[in-house]
Amino acid sequence: MSTAQRAGYGWSGLRSDLQAAITVAAISLPQSMAYALIAGVDPRFGLYTAIVFTAIAGLLGSSSHLINGPTGAVSLVTFSALAFIDPEARLSAFEAMFLLTAMVGVVQIAIAVFKLGDLTRYISESVVTGFMVGAAILTMVGQVGNALGLKNLGSGHQHVFYRLWLTLTQPAHVNLKAVAISGGALVLAVLARRLVRRYRLPQIDMFTVLLLVAVPAFLLGWSRATGTAKTAVSLIEPVPASLPGFHIPSIRWGWISQMSSSALAIGFLGLLEALAIAKAIAYKTRQKLDFNRQCLAEGVGNLVGAFFRGMPGSGSLSRSAINYQAGAASKLSGVFTAVVVAVMVLLLAPFTRYIPKAALAGLLILAAARLIDIERLRYIVRASKYDTVLLVGTGLAALVVGVEFAILVGVAISIALYVPRAARMRISKLAVTEEGFVRERLPSDPACTAVAIFDLEGELFFGSAATLETELEKAAHQVHTDGGRHLVLRVKRLRNPDAVCLEKLEVFLRDAGKAGLVVILAGVRPDLLAGIQRLRFAEWLPADRIFVQEEDEADSATLKAVRRAYQLLGDDNRCAHCATHIPVSGPQRNAAVYVV
Amino acid sequence: MAIKVKSTTGALNLLAVVLVGLAVLSIGAKNYQRNADVKLLNVSYDPTRELYQKLNPRFGAAYAKETGRKVLVTQSHAGSSRQARTVIDDEQPADVVTLGLPSDIGALQKRGLVPDGWAARLPNRSQPYYSTIVFVVRHGNPFGIHDWPDLVRSNLEIITPDPKTSGNGKLSALAAWGAVVTRGGSEAEARAYLKAFYDRAPFLENGARATSIAFAVEKQGDVNVIWENEALREVAESKGELELVYPKVSILAEPVVTWVDTNVAKHGTEEAARAYLSFLFTDEAQELIAETGYRPFKAEVLKKHRESFPDIQLFPVTAIARDWEDAQQRFFAENGLIETVYRPKPR
16 A cells, blocks of 8 residues: 555545444444345344445445445345245244355356456346336335234235235234334435435434334334233334354255245346446446456355345445445445444344334335336336336336346346347348449439349348348349349448358358359458358359458449459340440450449 | 555455355355265254254264164254144155154144054153253343242243244143142133233244244343253353243143154155164163253153252143143134133234
């Protein structure tokens, strides 16, 4: 570390980071417990994640402002990943979750080590936005039971809307006290955010709101067990006042295969989430991000977190934004946040037993609603039909198929929409002008039946092979009906030939040869030429049928090919148009050929 | 601040890969199962984890010595009645069941998984060990709890499992009931006592282990009404924070073991299952059983460990019902007695 760098950080940086950390920790505490509630596990595991995972990912990460920890979307997938375990075997579910966290870490480390972090950019932002909307709706639906004070019925196997129906139609009554708490939390949180915005207060609104509803609930005796030993509203599982200890997950081997697809889904999803947030903040701070490094940090964080009873985590949008706005200077802010959360757990744990589930449910519903960015949705829908399909498809997939498959479905839709686009092939007839330029043939151009010139444009991959075949046949057919025997194909705009397309080309050239049609390829690019050489076209195709594209972008290769076609045609030219332009014999004749 | 050098990434990648290796090794080592000639699944109740963790390797050694075959016993633990139900539903293809109450194996018998007269297939009516229900309180016994009436005297929280799913839960209820009726109380008084008892339970967990975690780790409640062996373990692990209280009377719990005939026939494991369960009645196993906090059936082994197991008055189930099956019917069946005094309080 150089002196300059030390001076660059120094005391003021340290102070900024600490200040930001205290603000972020205040929001991290309720959020972490709430996200554990989404995953269907004890709130302490959320807090442990907000300590161990946050510290490690913060320390190793590339972004200066990204705060990692439990997140809503990841917790939703975690919940469905754990659905295969009997809901009453809670201890097994916990161990399975630790294993899942480790598996997610391994997936993410693999992505980082093999430098696949950049692959995430191939997932369209519309897919991610659609996913977030789906996840937000699922979060809200999942918290309805807690907000109304009803016991959540059904297991993770069942569809979320069916579970909601079961929960709402059970014989028990809605608990009005719980509704008061969740509704109160919702309203207060909306007001608090406005106050914070207007007076630029520190953003500890969530924490404050939690206090504002939990304390009256306690004073009214709703969260205290008196007499009947059952509280009037249901409370979260209390958190012991201790730091997470080292624990090797005790597993069954079958769990690994049962959770592997979920681990992959969470691994990718977590990275997408973290990278998207890190990118958004880095765009403002002009920080240069190392994607693979960030992936590695997430992976190591999850892997190590798993051994301290952690749940899978990722980058948190709200906490990172607050960290940035609170003036964090470096990634130490993430480490400090973890330390502050740890201290708060030690000090405040005895009070967590008085937090009503309904209070967290109210805050979660609001947080989820805030994830639905109407402006952004409107922008995407206006921007293109293609993105609208991606957005709606991914969102619906999350709601109907399941949150863990939503991104996969979104990627599948984008491939399904992209391949036909990429497979489009343009074919057009060309003409050579009197001045010797090659251009698209206009209807006013005189009909020349001696040599037909066609241009092909597109990607030469499996998707376009069928189109290539029909277009080539059409061209050959037209030459045939015009009564000609010479076809020049300009191929300089064909890209990236693959085996399927090369085979189609070979079959076409061989068939044409048999049918007496002379086909000349003009403007062959190096990639196509290499393919032709590797497949040994030269063994059956005369060397003068291929004209390689020159360095320049001009059409000299095409012109050469056309000349060769006329040479091959020689005296057989019975074209009416050519007859008027080319002298019948003499030295003039050859010259004219060179003019075309 | 970290200085970005190319090699940092390389070093970090290496570190990450090493961590992955360590993670796989540690999880693998902890959960490793050897290749075995015979595999047995022992479906047991919640707190017997430690007991069978100790017994299984000893049995493996003895069995290998005798037959030359390697045996691997897999354990499964949860609330006793729940476990019986999963075996009936074939969710767990148990070779042997080692459950908390004879009525739980009775449920298997009713559905033809074990034959009538299963209890006579092993010594001592298939009861390798006894136990009872005791109290664990916090340091200094702040509520002055010494006997059953003390539990409902003050406004305190009782942590005990759900009688519908857990053997411990059933035994807690039967012990509480018996503590009244065996000492001259009427049935009405016993019912009132049981009602007061469950009113003081903030929640009812599914099994004994979840209950003891709630009490000892999460520090919920004031008194834990629990298996004697679980209480001994809890107190030993608490470093002085918890104290064990023996009530003046409690129930004689009779955990039973048997092999599941339909499953061992399918798996071809009857001989190994029989050997496994017979092993529980040997001196070697009885000694381990006593060390783990269960009262051995062999009188001479029990005598050796007398100081661990105070001689409190243990009433048999016949003091409150005809037998275990009758107790099950009367108290815990649909519309049984327990439903008039408690309602499910899941967490």
